[in-house]
Amino acid sequence: MTPEERETIDRGCIGITATNLNGGGNPLDSAEKIFGTFEQAHAAMEEKNNTLNWMARIPWFGERMAGKARYVVFAKMFWSNQDPDEKKRKNPDPKAFLPDPKTGEVDMTGYEYREQPGMVNFDYAFWDEASQSFWHANHMDYGDPADPMIVLQSTKEKFAAGYRDFDRTVYAIALANNYNPGLAAIASGRRGGH
Incomplete structure (x- = not known):
């Protein structure tokens, strides 16, 4: 692991996702589509990957094209009410960040990383197809031995159950340049689940 990758992972759940996507940055910037359900996102991921795999089989230039x-899924839990006034933000916004009834896609325009007052602002999780689990973290690495960052491996069902900090979960697809499913399968064989 490079020092840059370690620094990104130390950002916590967002860092784990960013490292697997492109080595850094904001995962939402890499999202090509965002859905209201895991199933919709996973189907979109498979469709994109099937197309890339088909292209790769074209003689001479397919692999270069x-x-x-390949595409992956990542998830994000967050608080729907993004009002800048903390007092007005204590209740969820029943109309914000809902899936389009026809496409299932979620428009994240207006999302500002604001938290439910007194709670955590988000939880990102990277779906690892090799281990069939989400990887996320309790928080970033603050450098405090009494409160360390803990990397969590959760089943799809466990992650979807959510936390009281959040009232929305979305699932995005992105082209991942850094994801290595071979390493993920090795790592998942050595760790316990959550």
Whole structure:
């Protein structure tokens, strides 16, 4: 692991997702589509990857066209009410960040990373197809031995159950340039689940 990758992972759940996508940055910036359900996002991921895999089989130039990167799913839990006034933000916004009834897609325009007052502002999780689990963290690494960052491996069902800090969960697809499913499968064999 490079020092840059370690620094990104130390950002916590957002860092785990960012590292697997492109090595850094904001995962939402990499999202090509965002859905209200895991199933919709996973189906979109499979469709994109099937197309890339088909392209890669074209003799002579297919692999160069398709590249090595493949699509992945990542999730984000957050608070729907993004009012800048903390007092007005204590209740969820029943109309914000809902899936389109026809497409299932969620428009994240207006999302400002604001938390439910007194709670955590978000939880990102990277879906690892090799281990069939989400990888996320309790928080970033603050450098405090009494409160360390803990990396969590959760089943899809456990992650979807959510936390009281959040009232929305979305699932995005992105082209991942850094994801190595071979390493993920090795790592998942050595760790316990959550």
